[in-house]
Amino acid sequence: MSDNRFKIVFDGALLPGVESTTAKLNLAELFKCDVQAIERLFTGSTVALKRDLSSADADTYLLALKNAGVDARIEPEQPLTFSLDKTNETAPAAADFANPSASPYAPPRAAVGDHTAEFSTLKVFTTHGRIGRLRYLAWTLVMSVAMLVASGIISTASFAVATASPTAGTILGVLLGLALFVALVCVSVQIGVQRLHDLGWSGWLYLLNLVPLVNSIFPLLLLVLPGNTGANQYGPPPPRNSKAVKVLAALWLAFIPVILAIALALGMNGYFDQLEANLGNRYESSSITSDDAADQSANVDEEDVQSADDTAEPVDSPEQ
Known part of the structure; x- marks a missing residue:
């Protein structure tokens, strides 16, 4: 059977x-x-x-x-089962x-x-789709360079206008700077959300960057954690990384230690300057205190001498 x-x-x-x-x-x-x-x-x-x-x-x-x-x-x-009864064959x-x-x-x-589709379509200015770790680094580097170039152009234009009208130059600089900041935030959110989608996470988790302490760890997770290998609820996986993406990501990884070293150097210089200023203030304070004490001591000595002179009895000289 x-x-x-x-x-x-x-x-x-x-x-x-x-x-x-x-x-x-x-x-x-x-x-x-x-x-x-x-x-x-x-x-x-x-x-x-x-x-x-x-x-x-x-x-x-x-x-x-x-x-x-x-x-x-x-x-x-x-x-x-076997049956001799007539049956109708069904499809x-x-x-x-x-x-x-x-x-x-x-x-x-x-x-x-x-x-x-085997891979998702890459689009920068959207919150749909997925990007991997290297492409996230590459896009962030391009965005940072574009921001620096735009900042330089805005500063130059504002300075040129300020030579003719300081008020107009200030207003122009503030408005253009605000527009650049809004654009930077929007693009950063779009890129970050796509990176979260690659991990299979909701894009709303990007708001964790607003939480103190968490915002110092959360960006590192986006750089370290690998994405889903296959399709997830946010679509197919991103395309394979091109040579340009790998080069830009490597440049960004090499640039991060330089930024940290510069920040550390500036922080140490500020610390030493503050320490030197504190020591100088203490030295001046101690000098002033010593001078005051010396002056007070001299005044006391003069008062003692004067008091001694006042209390001394006169001595008659012998007759010749």
Whole structure:
């Protein structure tokens, strides 16, 4: 007698806490097909994803589907029975998506259309999409250089206007500087959100940069933590890093220690200047105190001498 056979069926249910978009992207990656084809599995009807499986194979395939976030289940196959009664042959169910000889992760047999994109499209000025660590460094370097160039242009223009009208130059400098600051914040947020998406995190976590102490650690996490290797709820992975991205990221990594060294040197100079100023103030204070004490001592001596003179008795000289 042959062993019992099983099939894996799915009716569109998801595991608790799994979003529909995430499950569809995971299934698309698992089946290597377009997300639009996966949409047909979520119509609410029960479909057979795999048939004629042994118990061990069914458990293996079910575990893979559970990891993708879908609530599939195992059902026993109906045993074959022999009957002499006349039956009407029925066409195979359109919902059967696999056959025993196919790969366990084979896509549905229905037309699947175009394949999903292997990589996401890169766009700087958006909060959609994903970027990796090196591209995050490269884009940040380009943004910083552009900010410095724009700051120089604004300063030059404001100074030129200020030579003719100081008030107009000041107003122009403030307005252009404010616009540059707003643009810098917007681009920084867009780049940071895309980096968070690559980690599979919500872009709202970028607001942690506003929390004291946390804002000193959170940017380091964006530089250190690797992104998801495959597609996640925010889309396919970013394209592979080009040579330009690698060079810019290396320059930025080399530039960071220089900035830290300069900041440390400036901080030490300020500390030594403050220490020298404090020592000078203490020396002046001690000198003034010593002078006051000396003056007070001299005054006391003079008073003692005067008092002694006043109290001394006169001495008569002998007659000649």
